[in-house]
Amino acid sequence: MTDPFALPPDWPALPFREAEEKLTAPGSPFAIETRLIRGVPIRVWTHAPPTLRDVFLRARTHGQKTFVVYGAERASFEGFHRAAIAVAHALAEAGIVKGDRVAIALRNLPEWPVCYYGALIAGAIATPLNAWWTGPELAYALAHSGARALVADGDRFFRIHPHRDTLPALESVFLTRAAPEPGTRALGDLIGPPGTWADLPDRAMPDVPLGPEDDATLFYTSGTTGRPKGALGTHRAAATTVMAYPYSAARSALRRGAAPPRPDPAAPQRAALLVIPLFHVTGCHGTMGGALYGGHRLVMMHRWDPAAALDLIEAEGCTGAGGVPTIAWQLAEAARAAGRALPSLETVTYGGAPAAGDLVRALREAFPHAAPATGWGMTETSATFTHHQAEDYIAHPDSCGPPLPVCETRIRDPLGRDLPPGAVGELCVRGPNIVRGYWDDPQATAEVFSDGWLRTGDLARVDGEGFVTVVDRIKDMLIRGGENIHCIEVENVLYAHPDVIDAVVLPVPHPTLGEEPGAVVALAEGARATPDEIRAFAAARLAAFKVPVRVVVWDGLLPRNPAGKILRAPLRSVFSGDGETPSR
The missing domain is CATH 3.30.300.30 (ANL, C-terminal domain)
Structure with missing residues (x-):
């Protein structure tokens, strides 16, 4: 079979459009096609996993490789698989059926991905809750989503407990990292500690049919004012994201005249330092989803600390790190002050908030072996929508990158008219990763979703190559x-x-x-x-x-x-x- 990425030794660096065309051509791992989604023609990855269950099944192929590290605790991909199926069966036994909401109120713990995928495999809509919220905020989301089951750690449970009388839909509570409480079930009794998950019985998945357009996730927006809205995402929207970083790495290679990286089961395992909360789409879809799909190790921190992060990166041989721009700044400052260049690092990726162009300089000085990378996305875009790294980012340090090839952008004026390249207007986006609306809020849905397009509320400009630069939030101008x-x-x-x-x-x-x-x-x-x-x-x-x-x-x-x-x-x-x- 012809290798679609084979390049002669003297192959030149490709212009941006030529690199994109080569990568997305028929026969390529990143081939694209057009499908009708909710009546709208949308470009999709031909070879993307159609559902999160397919991501889950792909993860099992990584076997005994370590999936998650948390302090002294470690769990393999096989252990994760068996534990998640055990949770799925427990939810089904508790009466959870397809479409029910299962809330997850945990800090970043090894149990988080187990409970998230357990809910999905049971056919439920996984509903992650912000672990930093107060009791009333957690109770609001539980009531608003109508969650029938909740998985919580001790801290979150005791914030929610005083509000149980206001949550009549909440029938089952699974408690972890805390002593048993009346009316709860100990998650540890179901799955035990992470190191023993691989010894759990090998059970079949619940027989629940799942399709790409079935509802899968309910993430609450991280707005800075007002009540958060529940963004209802499909299996396709979430699963699409696992293609983003591999595609960006392949495009970056072609742009500098190198062959794109290929999966190599014999290569040393890649590892990512996870400091982004998993209840955020970047942490969940972008980082965790990518790790499950690619067989990467996730190294969790109990609490963000730059000096401790340097130690973990070195000890675990982390190839990737990042978070929001502030974390990237702190990591660079700490490394520079300590004189630690961390040669295992290959990329430092950040997003979720605007990043100053000068951050590229700081990262290159601190980590000369690592490529800086950034992107743009929202809860409503299921994480990554634009992305670039290395040379393209260095050449466009104020840009959040071009859209992924399955994604489209428009810049519109206040009357909804399209603006030419370089003009500033509202950024509107469309793609297979856009959620289908807001939970129980038809008015808010109608205000920002139309014909597959999402009004982002961001002011931006797009240049002739498609590189997006966010100028401001409309309301913050x-x-x-x-x-x-x-x-x-x-x-x-x-x-x-x-x-x-x-x-x-x-x-x-x-x-x-x-x-x-x-x-x-x-x-x-x-x-x-x-x-x-x-x-x-x-x-x-x-x-x-x-x-x-x-x-x-x-x-x-x-x-x-x-x-x-x-x-x-x-x-x-x-x-x-x-x-x-x-x-x-």
């Missing part, structure tokens, strides 16, 4: 005396200051101009830049009306939600006069 100021533009300049590792631009009320830009920044450990010095740095790089009129240095990192988005609400009082200025 400032207007100073009639002049538009895109907060991300100003924030990127602030990030370029060598002492700044976190930044947000917020409105400062003005009696005649309406509002002016103000900035709250966090500094690297030991940095001593003053607000005036940071303002001067910005003034040398921005038009005068864009320069923050005030800069406040925040004590510690800026508050963020688990998706990495800065929580603007608690920072607004800095400039509104409603609270004290938290500076150092």
Whole structure:
């Protein structure tokens, strides 16, 4: 059989479009075709797994390789498979049927993927809950989703317990990492500790038919204000994501004139340091799904700590790391301060929040052997929608990359008209990874979903090659005396200051101009830049009306939600006069 990726020794680096055409041609592992999805013609990967059950079955082929590491605990792919099927049968015995919601309220633990896939194999809609939420927030999502079963660790259970009377639909609770409580079932009695999962009985999967367009997941949006919405995703939407990173790596190779990497069962196992919460689509679909599909090891941390992360990367030989941009910054700072280049690292990938172009420089200095990578996605896009790395990222450091070849973008003006390349407007996207709507919210669904297209609420521009640059959130744009100021533009300049590792631009009320830009920044450990010095740095790089009129240095990192988005609400009082200025 002809190798579709075979290249002669003198093959030149391919232009972007030629690389994409070669990779997506018929016969390629990344071939694409068009199918009708909910009445709309959508491009799909020809060879993508059609459902998450297929991802699950693929994972078992990796056998006794280690799937997950958590401290001293380790579990193999085979052990994961047997434990997840045990959970699926327990859910079926508890009365869970296809379409029921099974909520998962756990921190990142080895049990998380077991319970998630156990729910899916039982035919349920897996409903991950934000492990950082308070009791009332967890109770809201349980009530809103109508979850009939819940898997929780001790911390989450005791937040939820006072609200049990408000959750009549919740019939079964499985408890882990905590002493048994009345009305709960110990998950450990079903599956035991991770190291023994491979010794569980080899049982058949429940006989539940699953198709690509069946509902599979209910992820709650990580909005920074208001009630979160439940994004209802299909099996196809979630399973599509496992193709994203392998495709991006193959395209990157062709772009530099090399042959794309091929799966090699005899090669050393790849490993990823997992610091993104699994209740976020990037952690679940992008990282965990990719690990299951590709046979990679997931190395979990109990709590993020840059120094501990360096030790884990070295000890486990991690080939990939990352998270949100703030984590990438901290990892680079810690490695540089410790003089540890971590040669096993091949990529440092981040997303979930805007990343300053200067982060590329910091990562290349800290990890000369690793390729920086970034992308863009939302809960509603089932994680990765755009992505690029290495040379393409270095050449476009302010861009979040081009869309995957099965994904489409449009830039539209406020009247819904398409704008030409380079123009700034609302980013609208379409593809097989778009969720089908919001749970029990037809009005919100109608507002942002139409004919397969999703209105993202992001202001962006797309160049002639398709590289997307997000300029701002529509609602976060400032207007100073009639002049538009895109907060991300100003924030990127602030990030370029060598002492700044976190930044947000917020409105400062003005009696005649309406509002002016103000900035709250966090500094690297030991940095001593003053607000005036940071303002001067910005003034040398921005038009005068864009320069923050005030800069406040925040004590510690800026508050963020688990998706990495800065929580603007608690920072607004800095400039509104409603609270004290938290500076150092």
